[in-house]
Amino acid sequence: MASCWAIYYLSITHNPDLGPRVANGDVGDLQEFSRRHLTQSPTTLSSKLMGAAWVRNGQGREEQAMGVRRSGIVVAVALCAAVAWVAGPGASLAGAATGGGECQLQGVANLSPPLSSTSANFAYSFTGTLSSCQSNVAGAPTSGTVSAGIQLPETVTLTCTGGTTTGTVQYQEPIPQGSGSCGNSTTAGISLATWADGKHTVVSYNTTGALAAVQLQGTVVASMTLTLVASSVPAGCTAPSSYTISSDEPTFAVGQQSLAALTFSPTTQDQNCVTLGVSSANISGTVGIGSAQ
Numbered sequence: 001m002a003s004c005w006a007i008y009y010l011s012i013t014h015n016p017d018l019g020p021r022v023a024n025g026d027v028g029d030l031q032e033f034s035r036r037h038l039t040q041s042p043t044t045l046s047s048k049l050m051g052a053a054w055v056r057n058g059q060g061r062e063e064q065a066m067g068v069r070r071s072g073i074v075v076a077v078a079l080c081a082a083v084a085w086v087a088g089p090g091a092s093l094a095g096a097a098t099g100g101g102e103c104q105l106q107g108v109a110n111l112s113p114p115l116s117s118t119s120a121n122f123a124y125s126f127t128g129t130l131s132s133c134q135s136n137v138a139g140a141p142t143s144g145t146v147s148a149g150i151q152l153p154e155t156v157t158l159t160c161t162g163g164t165t166t167g168t169v170q171y172q173e174p175i176p177q178g179s180g181s182c183g184n185s186t187t188a189g190i191s192l193a194t195w196a197d198g199k200h201t202v203v204s205y206n207t208t209g210a211l212a213a214v215q216l217q218g219t220v221v222a223s224m225t226l227t228l229v230a231s232s233v234p235a236g237c238t239a240p241s242s243y244t245i246s247s248d249e250p251t252f253a254v255g256q257q258s259l260a261a262l263t264f265s266p267t268t269q270d271q272n273c274v275t276l277g278v279s280s281a282n283i284s285g286t287v288g289i290g291s292a293q
Contacts, residue, residue, distance in 0.1 A: 124175075129143070221254060
């Protein structure tokens with residue numbers, strides 16, 4: 001799956017007229033290109049891609065890479081997701097999974113330090129919405145929110161001078177970590193989906209990014225443990241050092257797989273990865289959870 005992104009970008013780089021044809025539904029040439037290059041490693045494909053899309057005759061035209069055909073990206077997202085889930089023509093992630101579903105994701109990631117043209121380690125947080133959810137299971141949630149690496153308010157028992165009481169304090173989700181640059185990156189983390197009915201799904205995941213495309217693979221896990229933000233505890237009181245949120249949405253059982261086909265774009269045009277790194281980026285695409293057929 002990681003190679004799928006690079007194959008698409010590399011194919012339109014070597015075949016400039018391919019993007020519009022794919023956008024119009026003609027994927028024959030893309031499939032042929034994929035067959036010829038799929039055996040190459042993601043590193044090899046990424047290197048070719050970087051040379052074609054970022055170096056641009058040595059004249060510093062890196063901004064062109066940020067403008068890679070958006071319509072083509074959407075088509076690549078749909079194609080790669082379908083291949084990964086062994087879906088037939090026109091099938092959705094929900095239809096390709098046993099007891100699963102898919103949602104549209106729209107959110108923002110904040111990165112520190114910012115991504116640049118030089119590879120480096122970084123951390124990030126993410127918040128977003130899950131909408132237009134579809135499932136082959138009756139009663140499945142249709143919307144929700146998702147987060148990773150942020151602080152959440154939780155009501156717990158406080159032990160204070162003179163007795164105990166309840167109060168709301170902040171707990172920190174595990175902070176996702178990554179390595180890479182604007183050209184390519186990998187990350188790992190754990191995310192929390194909170195559905196409209198108040199139930200939760202926790203996913204442990206890894207991502208692989210190539211320019212504007214991000215592919216996520218993960219697994220539904222039993223729970224997420226958050227750590228207390230000490231500064232949020234009232235003076236004279238103590239609070240539990242950790243807080244656990246369990247995966248309790250029955251539609252998505254522990255052990256089911258998650259796939260996401262996403263696009264990554266800076267929230268402002270001045271974050272061009274060269275003169276200014278990317279510290280904030282829009283993330284959007286399709287997220288699926290289920291068991292591949």
